[in-house]
Structure formats: C-alpha cells, structure tokens
Amino acid sequence: MKTQGKQGAVPSKPRRKRLSPEERRGQIVAAARSLFAAEGTDNVSMRKIAKRVGITQAAIYQHFENKEAIFFVIIEGFFAELLAALETAIAEETEPLLRLRRSMRAYIEHGLSRPEEYRLVFMTPMSGLARAGLAVPRTDEARNTPSKGSLSFDVLDRAVRDVALAGRTRYADTDLLAEAAWAAMHGIVSLLITHDQFPWTDRERIVEFQLDLVFRGLLHDKCPMRQALAGTF
Amino acid sequence: MKTQGKQGAVPSKPRRKRLSPEERRGQIVAAARSLFAAEGTDNVSMRKIAKRVGITQAAIYQHFENKEAIFFVIIEGFFAELLAALETAIAEETEPLLRLRRSMRAYIEHGLSRPEEYRLVFMTPMSGLARAGLAVPRTDEARNTPSKGSLSFDVLDRAVRDVALAGRTRYADTDLLAEAAWAAMHGIVSLLITHDQFPWTDRERIVEFQLDLVFRGLLHDKCPMRQALAGTF
DNA sequence: CTCCCTAAATAAACACTGTTAGGTAACTGA
DNA sequence: TCAGTTACCTAACAGTGTTTATTTAGGGAG
Incomplete structure (x- = not known):
C-alpha cells in the first residue's frame, strides 16, 4: 500500500499467473x-x-497441508517405481532362486539410483514411511489399504517364500529369512549412500558378494544350485 | 535497566554463576x-x-564453535566406547573365527544400545563422521591421526584378516569381506532402529541369523567350523 | 584488602526455517 | 457484465543456528 499504483514499470509486484x-x-x-x-x-x-x-x-x-505432505508424494513415487522394478524382475524369471536374486538386485539398484529419496524413505526419523505403510505391512489396517511400500515388501516376502516352498532353504521361518535379506540389502545401499567418501572396493563386486552372502545363508548346504548362484566368488 | 534494582525477589535477573x-x-x-x-x-x-x-x-x-562441535564430542565418545567394546571382545577370545563373531556381536549390541547416537553417526548426512575419521580410514592423512572411528573399523578389518590368514575364507580380498561384514551388521542395526514399528521377529534371533549369514558367506565350504559357527539354524 | 583484567555469561539482533491469517485479484460460470 | 470461488500474495508468527557488543564474576597482582 505504498505510493506505486499500477504503473507496471516498478519491479515490485510480479503479476501472478493462476494455474490449475x-x-x-x-x-x-x-x-x-x-x-x-x-x-x-x-x-x-x-x-x-x-x-x-x-x-x-x-x-x-x-x-x-505440510512439508511432510510433499515428501509423502515423493515417497509414494519412489515406492511405486520400486514396486514396478520388483515386479518386472519377477516377471522376467520363473526359477524361484534366480527370481529372488533378481528382485534383490532390483531393490539395490533402485536405492542406489535414487540416493536422496532412499535416504528420506529409510533413514529419516520422521519418516513418511510410517504413513506410507511399509512400517506396518503385516497389520490388518495396513493390509486393508495396501500402500506401494507394503506391496514392495510383500513381493520380496513372497519371493523368499517361494524359495522355501521349493524346499531349498535351510530354515523354515520365512519371515526371518525375508528380514535378513532386507537387512543385507539395506546394509550395502545405505552404507554406500551415507559413506560415499569411504574407499569402497568396486561397487558392483560388493553388491554381488552381498547377494552371495544372503544366498549361502538362505539355502541349505546340499542345495544343488548353491554353486550356480555363487557367481565368481 | 528497568526499575528493579537488586531486590532479589523479582525473578527477572537470575544471577550468573561462573564455571570452569x-x-x-x-x-x-x-x-x-x-x-x-x-x-x-x-x-x-x-x-x-x-x-x-x-x-x-x-x-x-x-x-x-558449533552445534556440530558438540555432536562431534558425542560421536567421539560413541566411538571410544565402541572401540573399547570391540577390544574386550577380541581380548576374551583367541580363536580367529569366534573372535570375529564376538566382535560383530559387540558392534551390533553397541549400536542397538545407543540408537540415537548410532543414528547420528551412521545415518545423518552432515555427518560428523567424516571429521570423526571413519569415512576415510585408509587414506594417509587419516592414518596419521587415527580416530577412534577408524580404529574401530581397523579392529574389525584385522579380525577378518586373521580369519583369512588362517586359510578359512573362500575369498582372498579381505577388504571386500570386511565391507560385507560391516554392511550386514549395519543393515540389521539401522533397520531395527529406524523401523521400530515393524513387526520384527525376535530381535535376538535376527541378530544370530544375520551373523550366520555372514559366516556362511565368508568361509569356504569345507571349513570344519562351519557347523559349529552356525548356531541353532 | 583493593584493584584490575581476563573471559564466562548475557541481551539483542541477524538470517533462516515451517506455518498461519487476511487481503487481493485472476479466472469461471451466470 | 458481474458475482463467486480460490489461487496467490503480503505480513507476521514462533522457532532454529549464529554473531555482536556488553556486563560482570572471580582469580591474580599490588
């Protein structure tokens, strides 16, 4: 409400444009x-x-409504694409073991390709994650309105279960197996993201080795595919 | 410089005390x-x-100097106690494999007992970590003034190397092995901290299983201790 | 004991953060 | 052409980390 009326030359009031x-x-x-x-x-x-x-x-x-509300949308997108990546990984392979391995690679690669979003989703305290649904995928409420996050975990959970159903795991508790697999994947992804200064050995080899680790842990010792799954190591 | 002189009854000027x-x-x-x-x-x-x-x-x-400077001191304390825990774990066991296993348990338990500090150290972007030295433990500068952080990693690194020297690993690159071990530990610790709402199976079993995973991955298939190290699973 | 001088503490302000209240004006439909 | 709706703006709030200038406590020297 100062002196200037509606001259237009004075660069004080950038005329607004209205969008949908x-x-x-x-x-x-x-x-x-x-x-x-x-x-x-x-x-x-x-x-x-x-x-x-x-x-x-x-x-x-x-x-x-919030700053968090913006993040929430971003997280939804992150999970939507993660879910898509996991599902194509599963669609492209029928053998249960190789299928699980592919899914895990997809998870890792997706996380590493979106480091800041991965950080937001899996490492911030607040985090939209709880509301995105992944945090409580096994409760009834969350199951009623399954988010992309919980669906993503379900894909992995099912992949693990399929391996167990094929009689190849050395342990029956598939929940435990899925959690261990998740932890192993999250371990590399999050460390590679947060400690990018660390003199890591070759990233590709780390990922491969970690996947080997998980599979040697999952499968019972007499599983015929052990050697095949353990790539170059 | 208001009205009140030095009455003492008015709760406006809390007289300062000076500390060292x-x-x-x-x-x-x-x-x-x-x-x-x-x-x-x-x-x-x-x-x-x-x-x-x-x-x-x-x-x-x-x-x-900073808020970060306060955090830095806290991080130093965290690493100092981590290092102490790792060193007692090593001192209490001479057999290389069991020694490594103990060290890893010590790391995990230390992290889980100080969740917020673990979060600060290993999950915040800034993070004091880089200055605490862990991020670059293998460079010359950091080696000249080794921090508790880099020393902690060194303890694990050495434990892994000792297992390799005993001829029990199925892979020679001990750097890679140490990184995988770290990632596996960090995976469970960080997930358990950030996703405390998640319906995890028993925490103790998860930790044990994860340690099994790492050992089955580290050791070559004919290692005589494989069964002994794989506890109940 | 007094003086004084170092430095621990303060008050007040800076620029920044997320968020809210209320006014203005741009588009929409009549 | 003229409302009505509402996208947008300005101004302000309380909170954050940090800086400046000022006060004053407490120990050492005379």
Whole structure:
C-alpha cells in the first residue's frame, strides 16, 4: 500500500499467473524432487521450492497441508517405481532362486539410483514411511489399504517364500529369512549412500558378494544350485 | 535497566554463576547426550541444551564453535566406547573365527544400545563422521591421526584378516569381506532402529541369523567350523 | 584488602526455517 | 457484465543456528 499504483514499470509486484491445482501440485513435487537430488535431503526448504516454481512459500499451502505432505508424494513415487522394478524382475524369471536374486538386485539398484529419496524413505526419523505403510505391512489396517511400500515388501516376502516352498532353504521361518535379506540389502545401499567418501572396493563386486552372502545363508548346504548362484566368488 | 534494582525477589535477573570451561563443557555435552536419548536426534536445539544446563544459548559458543562441535564430542565418545567394546571382545577370545563373531556381536549390541547416537553417526548426512575419521580410514592423512572411528573399523578389518590368514575364507580380498561384514551388521542395526514399528521377529534371533549369514558367506565350504559357527539354524 | 583484567555469561539482533491469517485479484460460470 | 470461488500474495508468527557488543564474576597482582 505504498505510493506505486499500477504503473507496471516498478519491479515490485510480479503479476501472478493462476494455474490449475493439479498442474501446480505437479510443479511443486517436481521442484522438491529435483532439489532433493541436487542439494540433499536437508537443504530443501519451502522457500526454495516456491522460488523454483515461481510462487510464494505460502502459496504451497494451498496445495499441500505440510512439508511432510510433499515428501509423502515423493515417497509414494519412489515406492511405486520400486514396486514396478520388483515386479518386472519377477516377471522376467520363473526359477524361484534366480527370481529372488533378481528382485534383490532390483531393490539395490533402485536405492542406489535414487540416493536422496532412499535416504528420506529409510533413514529419516520422521519418516513418511510410517504413513506410507511399509512400517506396518503385516497389520490388518495396513493390509486393508495396501500402500506401494507394503506391496514392495510383500513381493520380496513372497519371493523368499517361494524359495522355501521349493524346499531349498535351510530354515523354515520365512519371515526371518525375508528380514535378513532386507537387512543385507539395506546394509550395502545405505552404507554406500551415507559413506560415499569411504574407499569402497568396486561397487558392483560388493553388491554381488552381498547377494552371495544372503544366498549361502538362505539355502541349505546340499542345495544343488548353491554353486550356480555363487557367481565368481 | 528497568526499575528493579537488586531486590532479589523479582525473578527477572537470575544471577550468573561462573564455571570452569571444562566443567561447563562437560555439562553441555551431558545435556546434549541425554536430550538425544530422550527426544531424538532432531529435537536437540541449542536453546534446549542451554536451558537444561541453566545458561543462555549464546553462552554455549564460548565452549563450542558449533552445534556440530558438540555432536562431534558425542560421536567421539560413541566411538571410544565402541572401540573399547570391540577390544574386550577380541581380548576374551583367541580363536580367529569366534573372535570375529564376538566382535560383530559387540558392534551390533553397541549400536542397538545407543540408537540415537548410532543414528547420528551412521545415518545423518552432515555427518560428523567424516571429521570423526571413519569415512576415510585408509587414506594417509587419516592414518596419521587415527580416530577412534577408524580404529574401530581397523579392529574389525584385522579380525577378518586373521580369519583369512588362517586359510578359512573362500575369498582372498579381505577388504571386500570386511565391507560385507560391516554392511550386514549395519543393515540389521539401522533397520531395527529406524523401523521400530515393524513387526520384527525376535530381535535376538535376527541378530544370530544375520551373523550366520555372514559366516556362511565368508568361509569356504569345507571349513570344519562351519557347523559349529552356525548356531541353532 | 583493593584493584584490575581476563573471559564466562548475557541481551539483542541477524538470517533462516515451517506455518498461519487476511487481503487481493485472476479466472469461471451466470 | 458481474458475482463467486480460490489461487496467490503480503505480513507476521514462533522457532532454529549464529554473531555482536556488553556486563560482570572471580582469580591474580599490588
């Protein structure tokens, strides 16, 4: 409410353009996602997102309740693509053991290809994860409205179970086997992400070796495929 | 410089007490550490620490350059105790395989007993870790001033190497073996910490199973101790 | 015992964060 | 052309880490 009326030359009031809610939502999520990848999970502020989109920070709250709500959408996307990757991995292979191995590779590669999102999903305290559903995949409530996250875990769980059904595991508790497999995968992915300064040996060999580890642990000693699954090591 | 002089009854000017730098530093670190455990890594602000200690937030900067500097001290403590735990584990067992197994249990138990500090050390982006030295344990600079962090990794590295020297591993690259072992341990610890809502099977069994996994992966198939090391599974 | 000087503590401000309230104006349908 | 809806903006809130200038406590020297 200062002196200037509506001259237009004074660069104080950038005339607004109005977009459809869907379009703006898309812009906001896209901006947030690319800021993630570029500057890391922590350095994503509402102001930065807004500036990237070309609006004010407050305008975001027209489309998202929270900052967390934006993250939630990103997480959903992450899980949707993870689920897709796991399902194609499974579709491309019928043999249970090789199928499990492929799924695990898919998980690892997906995580390593989206380090900042992986960090957000699996390493931040808050985390949208609980609400994304992965954290409680075996409860009834979560099963009623299965999220992409819980479905992703289910794919792995089923792959493990199929191996057990084929009579090849040395232990019957498939829950335990699936958890161990998940932990092994998460171990490499998260360490490679957080400690990228560490003088790791070749990344590809680490992944292969870790998968070997899991399979030697899963299978009973007389399984005929043990050698075949243990690649070069 | 308001009206009140030095009545003493008015609760406005809490007369300051002056402490020795060492004592204050200790108070600050202790407050920060207990706030960690109580309210989680993120909810530790300078104001909260200061209030806990009974001083102003700015007073902290007399003793620490940064917030990160406080965390750094906490991390050092975490690594110092980890190193101690690893060394007693090694001292109590001479047989290389059992020794490695004990060290790994020590790592896991230490992490699970200090979840928030583990989170800070191994899962936060910043992280003091790089400066704590673990991130670059094999470079010359870091070797010249070995931190407790890099020493901790070295203990595990040496334990793995001893197993290899005993001719029991199925692979010669001990760096790779150590990395895989670390990843397997970190996998369970970090997942158990971040996903405490997840309906895990019994924690003790998970740990045991994961250790089995690593050992079956490390040892060559004809190793006479394979069965002995694979406990109940 | 007094003085004084170092430095531990303070108050006040900086720039930043997420979030909210209320006003303005752009588009939509009549 | 004229509402009505609502996307957007401005301004402010409380919180964050950090810096500056100022006060004052406490120990050493005279």
